[in-house]
Amino acid sequence: MNANEHYVSQVLLRKFTTDGHLQRYRVKENKWKRVSPKKVFSEHGYNQLLINGQVDHTLEQAFSKVETPLPKTFAALEQAANSTSTELSPEVFENLCWYCAFIKRISPFAKAAAPVDFVMQLDKDLEQGRDEILREVMQFPEYAIQFFRKEHAQGKKIIIHSQNFLQSVYRIQFRRSYGDAYNMFRNNTKWTICESPIEMPISDVALTEIPVTTHNAILYGLPIGPKLLLKGQLTLGNQVSSSQTTVNGGLLTTEQAELWFEAICLSAVDELASKEIIPDVSAARARAKVKGIAFTKIVNPDAAMKAGRENFTADFGLIAVSPEEYVKFIHSFIQPPNK
Numbered sequence: 001m002n003a004n005e006h007y008v009s010q011v012l013l014r015k016f017t018t019d020g021h022l023q024r025y026r027v028k029e030n031k032w033k034r035v036s037p038k039k040v041f042s043e044h045g046y047n048q049l050l051i052n053g054q055v056d057h058t059l060e061q062a063f064s065k066v067e068t069p070l071p072k073t074f075a076a077l078e079q080a081a082n083s084t085s086t087e088l089s090p091e092v093f094e095n096l097c098w099y100c101a102f103i104k105r106i107s108p109f110a111k112a113a114a115p116v117d118f119v120m121q122l123d124k125d126l127e128q129g130r131d132e133i134l135r136e137v138m139q140f141p142e143y144a145i146q147f148f149r150k151e152h153a154q155g156k157k158i159i160i161h162s163q164n165f166l167q168s169v170y171r172i173q174f175r176r177s178y179g180d181a182y183n184m185f186r187n188n189t190k191w192t193i194c195e196s197p198i199e200m201p202i203s204d205v206a207l208t209e210i211p212v213t214t215h216n217a218i219l220y221g222l223p224i225g226p227k228l229l230l231k232g233q234l235t236l237g238n239q240v241s242s243s244q245t246t247v248n249g250g251l252l253t254t255e256q257a258e259l260w261f262e263a264i265c266l267s268a269v270d271e272l273a274s275k276e277i278i279p280d281v282s283a284a285r286a287r288a289k290v291k292g293i294a295f296t297k298i299v300n301p302d303a304a305m306k307a308g309r310e311n312f313t314a315d316f317g318l319i320a321v322s323p324e325e326y327v328k329f330i331h332s333f334i335q336p337p338n339k
Contacts (some may be wrong), residue, residue: 001298002056002309003039005046007106009099011070013037015225016202019113025201025281026270032277040273041204042291043332045308047106048315049171052313059171069095074224080247081228082192093245101181101230102220103206108269111303113296114170117177119159119281122318123126123326126152137172139315148320157287157326161319167307187241189232190250196257200227201274204265210263210293221260225273228258260287269301294337 006013013035021067042207047063049056073095080086088096106112109220122133126149134145148158160169200223220232229252252260257280265272265281266288298304321329 001048001050002043002045002059003048004044005048005060005308005321006040006042007046007108008103008202008204009067009070009314010037011067011205011275012074012224013040013202015074016223016273022275022312023266023277024287025274025278026336027272027281030282034232035333041271043305044306046295048304048308049167050309050311051168051309052194056171059106059174063089063106065306066095066098073099077193077224077230077247079197081249083249085246085248088245088247090245093247096191097182097185097189099222100185100207101178103222104181105178108304109205109296109298110173110299111166111170111307112269112298112301113175113334115166115193115202116333118169119157119326122158126158131323137176138318148318151320155323155326156320157323158318159321159326159329161240161335162315163314164307164310165316166309168312170209170263170307184234185232187243188239189234190248191246192233193224194229194250194252196227196229196232196252196260197254198256198257198261200229200261200273201264201272203273204269205218205267206273206331208260208264208267221264223264229257255278258292259288259293262291263293266293267295269298270305284326290337296337297335299331299335 013022017037021034021036022040023032024040025032047057047060049059057219061299069091073142074088074091076088076092077096111310118133125131125133131149134140140148152158202223210219210221211217212219215233216236218234218236220234222230222232224230231250260283265278265284272278278284
């Protein structure tokens, strides 16, 4: 119980080391420290679920299975950077997509936002006349389902009403969403492995997400080395599924590299890691904001990091509230970004 669990793999972090160590930046303290990868992007009991004193390690075990083939996957990507286009083996390509799905869904941001994702999806489902969450996930009896349907139809919103529920709802949201994330990365995302003219850091969110309105797309960026950025492009709207396993090779311009560098710095919730000390992270974060990049604010990052060590002993209940209370609930976890 309470083992040190990583949400970004050490096999990836070692790509940023010199003599077995890397540089870690703490956002709150605005300080750098040379540390082992074992001490970066991890927390005791991060992925465990503690219910009535019983520990569930299934999420950590599943993540470990995805991590095992990563050296082969990263080696294939490094080689693909030297070619215009490379067709990866299905095993390598799928491992890449599973890994991106995992780090997207177990990041500190995903955990902190899990209650919000849950109640917003529940609200959407009720609007559409669906009750899968209430019936299948919550396993509520019919009378309770009809009660919440009636309350919602009268303008009420549904929120979680319990104690120490963050880790539990995080696990629920992971189970409901990581398969969809994998399918999105596997079938609808175009991947490019880019060489960078400047060294990149990696943030605790790892898979940095940037909406690009001019291209009606979302760009995902994952540094797999100081000068290698894996970039995924997901076009919004009607999706065209593809079974290809192709990764393109590319070269970032200095302007593109600087934008990704600044966005990665800004995306960090608590920590940033890099091969070398970055002289002024706060300035890089400020430049990203000037360029229009913004990330939703986590209200209490510490609570999200420690949620796995909270013993969940109560029922996972719901309550109908006014729209104003619903917004208050959402803003107790995440808030619009600081401009």
